[in-house]
Amino acid sequence: MEPAAPGTIVTLRDVAAASGVSLSTASRALDERGTASRSAAAAHVRKVAEELGYRRNSFASSLRRGETRTLGVLVPRLSDTVMALMFEELEKAASARGYFAMVATSGDDPDDERRAAETLLDRNVDGLILATARLDDELPRRLRERGVAHALVLRTDGVSPSALGDDEVGGYLAVRHLIDLGHREIAVVTGPSFTSTGIARLTGARRALEEADTKPPEKWQLAAGYGIENGFSAGEALLGKSGERRPTAIFAANDNLAMGIIAAAHRFQITVGGDLALVGYNDIPLSSRLATPLSSVRVPLDQIAATAIDLIVNPGKEPTIRKSMPTLIPRESSGSPRQATTQDRGSAASA
Structure with missing residues (x-):
């Protein structure tokens, strides 16, 4: 079958006529919103459409239904690896449901966030x-x-439909792993207190510490931003004071924080995985490629993305705050099982 002449617009009616089917049958065969029909008739229609050079005007058809089949995604910044990965997964999940995802960035300012949302x-x-x-x-x-x-x-306000990892479980898994390796002198560097992730990961970490009946100093529980520079500052505060008691292990509530702590440890000639055990969070691709591969809590971004899309396009009566289960990925940075020394046991008892 010859394609249409250049400049000629091939319509759905043309495809139906060339395929020998009704207009409605051709429309169903070429509808990209759901799972494509595998029937011989549908395959024939798609083959004819391709040969003719037919291009479905999904925007026009969506407008007729009062929709655009487009979703707006708002992230603080795409330079953050987790946010970039999250958008990629959202884009895949949206496409699988016949939607197109567009992204806007807002930084951390609420006014900028509001303006970016209105733009979308x-x-x-x-x-x-x-x-x-x-x-x-x-x-x-x-x-x-x-x-x-x-x-x-990834985050929730506790009211709006939300798709996120179970951050409290994730924080618990990270610190429980360090405890099981023999550590009792454990510091926690968590995210900002205005985020559900920061609060939940700290809550899980504290639960693990309480179960082990260990109480590190309050000053070892630091709230920071989520950037590498925040981790470096926290690392300096925890590791840089000569002669003072130092933690033997740190849980960092994201991998950026953990990488900042690694840089601080290197500055003070402290070996991560030897002198200091370290666990991060999110398991970004770089984590396994560091000189000392980073133990981290993996979050199933693909599941979270699919759930977020479904909360919009297929709203139901199920709970609207849905959590996916994280998994601890142990690597060299958390070191080998260690026996607590007499000094460690005494410090833990007096903390």
Whole structure:
């Protein structure tokens, strides 16, 4: 079959006529929103459409249904590896459901977040996915009041539909791993207190410490940002004071923090995986490629992305805050099992 002449617009009616099927049959065969039919008739229609050079105008057909099949995704920044990976998974999950995902960045300022969200809504997106939520964030509340379809991803405000990892379980797994290796002098560097991730990971870490009946100094529980520079500052505070009691292990609530702590440890000639055990969080691709591969808590971003899309396109009566289970990935940075020395046991008892 010859393709249409250059400049000729091939319509669905043309495809139906060339295929010898009805207009509705051709439309169903070429509908990309769901799982493609595997029937011989549908395959024939798709083959004819390809030979004719037919291109479905999904935007026009979506407008006729009062939708654009487009979702807006708002992230703080794409220079953050986790956010970039999260958007990639959201894009895949959206595409599998016949949607297109577009991204905007907002930084950490609530006003910038609001403006970025309005920019996406001005593009007539069918819903918003926010990876920016703060516990004190007004944006999710305003979206609820306006009836805007939305879902929070990775973080939650405890009210809006949310897809995230079980951060409390993740924090528990990280610190339990260090305890099982024989450590009792454990510091925790967690994320900002305005994020659900920071609070939940710290809660899980504290639960593990309480179960082991160990109480490290309060000053060893630091709240920081999620950047490498924040980890370096925390590492300096924990490791840099000569003659003072130091932790033998640290749980860092994301891998960026852990990498900053590695840099601080190197500055003070402390060997990660030997002198200091370290566990991060998120298991970004770089974690396993470091000079001393980083133990980390892996979060199933693909599951979280699929859940976030479904919360918008297939809303149901199930719980709207859905958590996926994280997994601890042990590597060399957490070291080998160690026996607590008499000094360690005495320090732990007096802490």
